[in-house]
Amino acid sequence: MKLSEELPLIAKDPYGYAEKLKAEKKIVGTLCSYTPEEIIIAAGAHPFRLFGSGQKSRLADAHLQSYCCSLARGVLEDALSERLDFLEGIVFAHTCDTMQRLSDICRINRGGVFHLDLILPAKLNTESARRYFRDVLQTFREDLGAKLGVEIADNDLRKAISAMNRIRKAFTRIYELINENPSIINGEELYILNRAAMMMDKARLADLVEGTVVQLSSGSREAPDAGAPPPKRIFLEGGVCNYPDIYNIIEEAGGAVAGDDLCTGFRYFNGLVDEDNPDPLMAIADRYLKRIVCPAKHAGIADRGERLVEMVLEKRAQGVIFFFLKFCDPHAFDYPYLQQVLEKAGIPSLMVEVDDPLQAGGQLQTRIEAFIEMI
Amino acid sequence: MAEKDEGKERRKIKAAAKMKEIMTSYYIDAKTAGQTGKKVAWITSGGPVEPLIAMDIIPVYPENHGAMIGASKMGVDLCRKAEEMGYSSDLCSYARSDIGCAPVNGGPIGGLPKPDMLVCCNNICGTVLKWYEVQARYFNIPLFILDTPFTHVGFSAEAKKYVKRQILEYIEFLENATAKKFNYDRMREVGKLSLEGQRLWQAVLDTAVNRPSPLSAFDAFFHLALIVTLRGTRQTVDYYKILLEEMQERVAQQIGAVADEQYRLLWDNLPIWYRMKWLSEKFASAGACLVADTYTTAWCGSMKYIKEDDFIDTMAEGYSRIYLNIGVDQMAEQVIAMAEKYNVDGIVMHSNRSCKPYSFGQYDIQRIVGEKMGIPTLMIEADMVDERNFSESQVETRIEAFIEVLQGKK
Ligand code: SF4
């Protein structure tokens, strides 16, 4: 399997890519998979996910204490330096306490770009929350249109929805193929594909991933070593993964990623927007309500555990690795419960927490190796 | 020596004994609810308690419990228990100590009474949402979430509609949980008492505008318990009347909370429960009185949105626009307003590892206040319950340096 050369370039130098794309489209920064990208696309702009470039924090430390996650700190650092000057604006979807304050701090300290808050409901399992979700999207559509000087018509929304659905379908297919044979693509390639997907032009992306599906289905990958034991199937669970090495470590230890529920992984592609719904905004909201929830949202007290076990069984994973960023409260709160649910289902798991992705290394490798050996 | 003791005796707040009595009997009631057939609801500190009072459900506050655990220095042990259960040591220490406490019935009062239901309002943080999910699974009881969308710059029309709708859902939830009809007449009374209690509490806090201030933030942290836990009851109203009278009396007699008030300071963030005495003595010995704080006013800050004769309909807005559910710039404005009102010389900020929504943004508030008012800020790194995050020598050095700055400004 050979990824198109564009992808690793984007994953490696997203800001360089954005600088070029800026000539064609207005770029709107997003921070979370709860940002309805369809609305941004319908406005003729480009949604670009921000992760922070991992540069050493110089400016952000004057605004955020030491006990803040590296994602929020990294994004703030880039926002305060000139690195994000290609942006037209930033959209903050409300999730956790840290993100909520990051929005304030950015709004107060960073001029020159528009700032929109998207105050989504925290619970996603009631009818009134559903209605509110839709209302918020409507306001967002108006506000964003005003900032970009366009009117977003239903038809534009429908087109954007079907463009995003195309991408989601292709990714779902890729994950199915990986489930059939995890060695079909190596982890680093999957990381690059996911990563680039959140930043690159969506029309181009749709073509590329559909091409990837064709390639993968035709089984062009060299057959694995006949004598080698099959890799152990690992499921990744957690938040934002800014740490591509984890895939290599898993593979070198004799594992292969069979599936994931990461903020920066499958959760982003999960579920389709109903293209037949006459109300496109309701359809967008409904996808979020049905999708696997992020721990900063509520969909019942047992929902995440049940769905995790379901996914792990479906992927026939032999073990789960929880991958967390230090100081990420929503994920840390759910961990003991999810670990127990897995234990009850007889699925072993390991938790790794990374503070600064740049510094993660040796110890992580040893733990992951030991875990994979054990399962 | 004798004279010194006399002064100390004079400065003691007499109403405190009464307050202890009320809290003790409240906890006894709650703990014996099983025998008296009353239902118990655990509720978050910023949650709408009035409907519970109107339904004769006993409200219990895990956060108040967390404060008691902290004050009795039992926090580290219980936090460790939670960590053994797999909870990260970076999580809110109220949540950790409560979660660690539940299975062992630990803490100063042998654990909280078992809840029949949980009411979680996320107007203070997203942490409570996760924490209450944990407890809902542990106790296997119904959970109601009142979702109050964050108000960075304002309260949107759609948010208002959403929260109003949820107030009705809340009432329905309580009707189901108790198999009783909601009594709207009773609710009107409770609403009135709630507002009256809030007004009186604000009036108590307002006496601190006097020089010397008759009470300090440390006193406010203590007397706060009733407006949090028993808001909407006659008892609370009566108690704050007594307390207010005492404060007015102290003002008339020029009795200050601190023996020789030289500097007036404003406290920001939750108290450091396990070091209250130490901190208050440290400041007092330098003639510094913490005359006000952003924490205890949070329980009456949104009164302006609530209409007395229409409590149910207006509480949605009141509960959504409390201090912690607003943007950092609005918080800075309120800090400035308070600093002006109470005429303070400086600000003491507790950068609280446990409480991210309260602490992130403090550096900006510090800067904004410094620019607009030119007053200095002392930043104390700590945690409200988990003593492992407190370095006495470091804090001591910082306080001393800060007092020197204040001296230099006089
Ligand atoms: S969800 Fe976790 S990683 Fe994301 S901003 Fe919040 S604390 Fe940071």
Ligand code: SF4
């Ligand atoms: S201390 Fe902060 S994080 Fe903890 S429950 Fe209170 S408001 Fe939430």
